Amino acid sequence: MSAPCNVVVLISGSGSNLQALIDDLRAGDTPARIQAVISNRADAYGLERARAAGIPAEVLDHKAFDGREAFDAALIERIDGYRPDLVVLAGFMRILTPTFVRHYQGRLLNIHPSLLPRYKGLHTHQRALEAGDAEHGCSVHFVTEELDGGPLVVQAVIPVQADDTPESLAKRVHVQEHRIYPLAVRWFAARRLQLGERGAMLDGQPLPATGHLIRT
Numbered sequence: 001m002s003a004p005c006n007v008v009v010l011i012s013g014s015g016s017n018l019q020a021l022i023d024d025l026r027a028g029d030t031p032a033r034i035q036a037v038i039s040n041r042a043d044a045y046g047l048e049r050a051r052a053a054g055i056p057a058e059v060l061d062h063k064a065f066d067g068r069e070a071f072d073a074a075l076i077e078r079i080d081g082y083r084p085d086l087v088v089l090a091g092f093m094r095i096l097t098p099t100f101v102r103h104y105q106g107r108l109l110n111i112h113p114s115l116l117p118r119y120k121g122l123h124t125h126q127r128a129l130e131a132g133d134a135e136h137g138c139s140v141h142f143v144t145e146e147l148d149g150g151p152l153v154v155q156a157v158i159p160v161q162a163d164d165t166p167e168s169l170a171k172r173v174h175v176q177e178h179r180i181y182p183l184a185v186r187w188f189a190a191r192r193l194q195l196g197e198r199g200a201m202l203d204g205q206p207l208p209a210t211g212h213l214i215r216t
Ligand SMILES: Nc1nc2c(c(=O)[nH]1)N[C@@H](CN(C=O)c1ccc(C(=O)N[C@@H](CCC(=O)O)C(=O)O)cc1)CN2
Pocket: 089, 092, 093, 094, 095, 096, 097, 098, 101, 110, 111, 112, 113, 121, 122, 143, 144, 145, 146, 147, 148, 149, 150
């Protein structure tokens, strides 16, 4: 059995993706262990989720630092205390500096609520509805310096319904997020997923530009 994959999860809010990871890894058949959860916001409900699961939960308030570089340097020091093999952004709402990204290059994942490269940034559901898209979804990608521009690992595609609102769309996207993020973490923990020179690789083969596509 391969050595356990130490995971540190960064959050800013509710932590439903964190909960999906906790629940999936609780099954115990994956060599991954969430060693800590760190939030930049003290009011993140995800901290309660971590504590309820017996996982160390910490707050590092970005407002307590003089700029992004100082915050990211402190965040690196706090994360590295857990000797992570993988850092997972799960609703972490801070843009990370090149210093941070380079430090965790190839072992830093994010989940984004759109079919990247469409709708990088924020307010993705609203933007998809305003554009009249027939399909929407979510993406797991390796994090690079380019915001939401990193190589795609896996995407889930859902149909947009005529009566969808940003809230109803977000709810159906969340369901898919809770499927694909645990899948990506399992692949990484099993040493099946790597970031190669030309993008994401699964089982030694390049993934397509869309990543592994799941149509619901
Ligand atoms: N260098 C990178 N940093 C981050 C990435 C990335 O791909 N590269 N992904 C984001 C996650 N994210 C979307 O998936 C995202 C998070 C936050 C923002 C943003 O504009 N944040 C503002 C503050 C917003 C707030 O506090 O509510 C900011 O940092 O000024 C955009 C996209 C995580 N980081």
